[in-house]
Amino acid sequence: MKKLFMAALLSTTLGVSASVMAVGNPQAGQAKAESCAACHGPNGNSPMDTFPNLAGQAASYIVKQLQDYKSGARDNALMSPMAAGLSDEDMADIAAYYARQKPALGAVPxxxxxxxxxxxxxxxxxxxxxxxxxxxxxxxxxxxxxxxxxxxxxxxxxxxxxxxxxxxxxxxxxxxxxxxxxxxxxxxxxxxxxxxxxxxxx
Missing domain, CATH: 1.10.760.10 (Cytochrome c-like domain)
Known part of the structure; x- marks a missing residue:
């Protein structure tokens, strides 16, 4: 079981696309992320617990999710329209900005x-x-x-x-x-x- 899991882990890692690994400009991303602040907070720490915190999130993950929202691979009534108009460069920039922000930790019951x-x-x-x-x-x-x-x-x-x-x-x-x-x-x-x-x- 463990060997199969690690094999899947390795194949997935090697299969990450070049576009996901693109490096963005965090300064440009800050301006582009202004429309995201209503749900995700001005620095990526969402004020609402039903929306994800993006502060400190891996840029590669944010880019992949935006790509999936745009392509329809991940369906969401709010995010799919938001991602539709984003270019690959926009996604990389926004992701780079959020990746540099500091996540706010919470308490565990x-x-x-x-x-x-x-x-x-x-x-x-x-x-x-x-x-x-x-x-x-x-x-x-x-x-x-x-x-x-x-x-x-x-x-x-x-x-x-x-x-x-x-x-x-x-x-x-x-x-x-x-x-x-x-x-x-x-x-x-x-x-x-x-x-x-x-x-x-x-």
Missing amino acids: EDLVELGEQIYRGGNPNTGVPACIACHGPSGRGMPAAAWPALSGQHTAYVEEQLHAFANGSRDNDPNEMMRDIAKKMSAEEIKAVSAYVRGLH
Whole structure:
């Protein structure tokens, strides 16, 4: 199981497109991101927990998601129209700006820390749930080279919503169905706990 997972991990990493890895101009991105501030905050820390924090997010991940919104690979009534008019350069610039911002960490409810940490760092061997740390890193910083997202400081409600979306298939833009396969094996309790845990992870 572990060997198969690592093989999928490697193939996905090597398959990241050149456009995702493009380097943007953060100064230009700051101006271009003004229209994003209403939902994501002026510095990428969203004031609403249903919208993701973008501060400190891997630029490669932000670019991939914008590309997916534009192409229709990821469907969202708010973001798809926003991404439609963006060029590759716009996406790279906006992503570069947010990647340089500092994420604001939150607190983790004490009753969810133990299970959240267990799933994040060790997974659940009994149900085949791999540890989140394998792709998202020990401090939740993600893997920019593979366009895998940082989770540190992310809103609990947003992470929980995305895990349920992967589990039920309503979000399907994950490479090789990796997140869908993982989320389907997680219980609602595990999803809730790990979503809360990453809020304070650093």
